[in-house]
Amino acid sequence: MDAAKYIWMNGKFVSWDDAKVHVLSHTLHYGNGVIEGTKAYKTQKGYAIFRLNDHTKRLKESAKMTIMEIPYSVEELNKAQIELVAKNEFKGDNVYLRPFAFLGYGVMGVYHKHAPVETVVAAWEWGAYLGEEGMKKGIKLKIVSMSRPANTSNMGKAKAVANYLNSQMAKYEAIDCGYEEALLLDDQGYVAEASGASFFMVKNGVLITPPNDNSLESITQKTVIELATDMGIKVERRRLSREDVYVADEAFLTGTAAEITPVRHVDGRDIGCGARGEMTEKLQSKYFDVVFGRDKKYEHYLTYVN
C-alpha cells in the first residue's frame, strides 16, 4: 500500500505514521467496527468522489445496526473526506477512501456500550482491485466451502468488520485453489455475493443479479442496474443457484473496489467464451465514463473535491 500524507482521525488531520491505536482497543478483540470503501477518480475537473453521500450514509447506518454512535454527522464526514483527498495532493487516477469507526481503548469484555468510538478516514492511491489483466480478460471465480452466515446469526447489511472474517476465509480458499476470487452461497445454497463484491450474470440477453437477501446493499450494484436499465437492457433480480452460474453466457463482479470485473471461469467451467463478454464490456465502459465524469447524465453522483 502506498502511504499518503494525512489521515483524518477524530476531527483532526494527523500524519499517516501517527494514526495509531492502543493494542487493547475493543474492536481488535471483539470485532465491532464499521467500514466504508469509497472511491475518488481523477476527472477533467480534478478529483471527484463517486456517490459520496450514499457511502457515508451507509457507514452511519452500519454503525446504527451494530449499536455504535459515530459522533459526526453525514455532512461532517463528507467534508472530512473531501478535505482529505485535497490535502493529500494525490497524483494517480484512482484514490480509495476508507472511512471507518471502531471501538477504542478503555473497556474490556464483550459488552461494548461504554467503549469509546473512534472515527477515521484514510485514503490512498489504489488501482484495479482484481488486477489490470483481470479487468480486460476476466478472472477465475470459485464457489467456496464457506457460505454467508444465515440472517438469523449475521448482520450482512452492516458493512461490519466482523463480517470480513467470513470473506477473508472465502478469499483465502479461492486463491489457495488457484482462483482469483470467491463466490459465496447463502445458507439455502443460492448465490449471495463474492468476498468483497456483488455478482451479476447474463443469460439470453437478460442481466441477472440476486436480491440483497443475504448480502451487502451494494452501491455499485445499484448503479449498474440503473445504467443497464437506461441502456435498454432487461434486468432481473432473482435468486441464482450454482447451476445457473455454470451455464451463464457472461458473468461479472461489481463493487467500489472491483468496479466491473469480468468473470471468465467458475469452478472448472468456462463462462461463455471464457473471456470478457460483450455486455460486460459495454457496462464496464459506461461505468468508467460515469465515474470519470465523461457522462454528464450521471454527474449528480460525483462530488468534486476542488
Ligand SMILES: Cc1ncc(COP(=O)(O)O)c(C=O)c1O
Ligand atoms: C461483502 C461485500 N459485498 C459487496 C460489496 C460491494 O459494495 P459496493 O458496491 O457498495 O462497494 C462490497 C464492497 O464493499 C463488499 O465488501
